[in-house]
Amino acid sequence: MADSSLRLLLLLQQIPREPRSISSQQLHERLEDAGYPVSLRTVQRDLVSLSSHFPLVQSTPTGRGKTGVAWAFSKGSQHLAFPGMDAVTALTVSMAMEHLQSLLPRQVLQYLEPWQLEAEAQLRQHNSSKYHDWMSKVRVVPQHFLQAPQVDAEAVGLIYEAVLENRKFSATYKGKPERIIHPYGLVQQGHTLYLICRFFEFDDVRITALHRYQEVELLDESVRSFPEFDIDDYLDSGAMQWVLPDRQRITLKLLVSPWLAAHLKETPLADKQILTTDPQHAERYVLEAQVLDGMQLRRWLLSQGAGLQVLEPEPLREWMREIVREQAHSYML
Template identity: 35%
Template sequence: MAEAKDPLFRYLALLQLIPRWPGRISTPTLQEKLRDKGFEIDKRSLQRDLRDKLARRFPIICDDTERPYRWSLDRDAAHGLPALDTASALALHLAESHLNTLLPQSVLDQLNPHFRSARDYLDGMERNGLAHWARRVRTLPNGKALLPAPLQPTTWTQVCTALLERRQLRIDYLSRSKGEARSLRIHPAGLVSRHSSSYLIGTANDYDDLRQFALHRIQRAELLDEPAREHDGFDIDRYIEGGAFAWRQAPHEVELIADVHPQIAWLLNETPLSRQQSLEPLPDTDWQRLRASVPLDQETLWWIFGLNDNIRVHAPREWVEEITCRVQNLRKMYAEPAQCDTSRRGPMENSPQAPATERKGAEAQTAEEMP
């Protein structure tokens, strides 16, 4: 095939295979991946291509402190193949604001060159309608978004590589329950991003049960050459639906029966709680009776607690009892005089205060849009 013999196509394929720093790829691995794409080349010629030709035009870094040599692109290099078009630049620009609250800073640092290229592209197109639209569109999280948990710079790269290449991973993991780090050999099965944290799903050492490992608690990660053990029958969607991340109290769904404030009823009519949901007016009041099939899990219960006195739960019985218990605990907690000196000004002492009328309006809108 002519393309396989043309050095130009080989150079393009080679540039696309080299990861940004801190990611690295060895010469033998590059040679193997090029062969998979139909390019036959010996190791010496490949290193000559990289060091004597491409490195003169592109910001390629060679780590020659160990054999085989390892290659990477400068992290901040404005390099992309193929070039951006307007739609792709717009998608990247909007994704940046959304991912800022989801991904750890070390991962965002690796994406920043792409985000910067998208911003530069759109800034240079003042007359383009899509570029103008990008400056007027934003994404907001539903509820209070916590800051992403900090992550060791190389952890994300090592974890993703282990998962994609089905290799074992040795980690030093900080146990939240024990408060100390221990060394584990992980066989990766999946990766889940949840709110402001990411979790590696896998088995540890010689155990067969799947566990979740928060990436921000991995103090050190080492990619191993040994292949990871296969997890027969593992389906990440079924794993999540089974309540792995929702602290389910039962495997089956239950019927939630509750009376809800009219604003909450309006919200649920527009954005239902589940596919099996009904709302019926209650006599002598503007409240409505909610019936919905929901999982018996802590996440749904937390959502109910977030509605405060805008909801009165009748079923399931387990939640009625837990709500009653927590209300009693709160009553005891707030019955005691406050021990905090609230007269002292904290970090927000210089924060601007909205006028009282504006604050009331904001509170009313928050109640109306409450999830």
């Protein structure tokens, strides 16, 4: 394939979808980095030519690299993939989208709509007996009772870009404006998206919910260097289990009902949990496991109601006793 054809393919790969865009100057720089030292004028002519064959739109560029016209694929255009999506991939994408409906906010899912539309088109094209009415036979039931929080779609898109490009940004967070944020990672927990970051010049790491961000503005400065931070080590420390500073890994001992024992055999609390029949209670089981003592654990213990009883450690047993006593008292009023 001629170099000019490869250059055009590379150009198309670099152009984002609305509402994001990229300036012709930025595209020129990326082509140079990829080994295509053509002039800016050549890039501009290529873009005009491509726009007559592909759904490209022009706009005034914003943020870093304001020189020239900004380009983007139109928001409602079908996704273009090389190679094209086959029927099996289309089925997988459709299943994934069905699953994500209950996990991600609608404003975040809109970024995946082009792939969903392409998958649906492929399934219609291959609507033989082999794939007939596939999606009418598949459903994903949400595990969470609460609905996903609503997010600012534009804010989330800019935060994603900041994470990808290692750039800091300013934003309003929890109603407080002009927060300077240094992003270091994204975490999905349940149906809530979290940003792991640091504020201003402070050294403490914060877990911030994306639906609490508004008025996000990308800055031209890079995030503060943080080489000692590793997102896996951070999560392994129990950060997302909301472990408090005075709590640590404990040996949890529970008295559990038969139905909960059966459930915990299939979905254990820990890798090396031990589940035995309780000699003093013929229809009860004793479970022992090494776990992190955090709010996530305590909420789960409370959610099981009469299905379990905390035996050890004593401080956790006392905490459960106090909570249950307060709940019982509130229902007697």
